[in-house]
Amino acid sequence: MRRTSFANWPCSVARTMDLLGDWWTPLVLREAFYGIRRFDDFQQELGIARNTLSERLRRLVGAGLLEKQVYETQPLRHEYVLTESGRDFHNVLLAMTSWGDRWLSDESGTPVLTHHETCGHDAHAEVVCSHCRQPMEWADVTPRPGPGYPARLLSRPDIRKRFRLEGAPRDAASDRPTDTRP
Incomplete structure (x- = not known):
């Protein structure tokens, strides 16, 4: 198969x-x-x-x-x-x-x-921002198309919605785009 x-x-x-x-x-x-x-x-x-x-x-x-x-x-x-x-x-x-x-x-x-x-302690992994070193939580990040994303796909409505490029509904409480992922 x-x-x-x-x-x-x-x-x-x-x-x-x-x-x-x-x-x-x-x-x-x-x-x-x-x-x-x-x-x-x-x-x-x-x-x-x-x-x-x-x-x-x-x-x-x-x-x-x-x-x-x-x-x-x-x-x-x-x-x-x-x-x-x-x-x-x-x-x-x-x-x-x-x-x-x-x-x-x-x-x-x-x-x-x-x-x-290095520090002599038992620890667990955390994903932190490479700039501010704060933990990266789901609610605090937004995916964006990077330089390697195919330009031809950016005109598709489903892709524009995924990346909230235009017209995505906003959450009034946080002024962040609402989650429109399936």
Whole structure:
């Protein structure tokens, strides 16, 4: 069955999900952050089918999140090392962890703590504004088309409504556009 591709959508969430594709891919990356580098170790830790793991590793290498490096020549064996792009994905996993800790943990508490070596405290991830360093809450942000958004789409009424470019209803209490997303 052919899978729909989101790789060319003008949306970073869609493009990221196109890369991830399924639940195994972020788990493979999680294991890489735990220090796993070799195929058999990924397979053992995750209990994933070998063919599925091969495909996920191939996809992550192809996308530039992992790099395949030879560690033995007789027989030829490779390990998978996080690239700069792969290491940068750690923030995505931390954000997912923070959300899961808040909404999915049971009464016994969070399953894994994140210890910040720099300050010596256990912490959780927060998304903050890169300019003022204040937390970025849903009610305080507005999506806008960026320089990479296809200009040809900006004339479509549904896109203009999504980005509240003109004529979007306003919330009188806050003078912010009302949420018109489906």
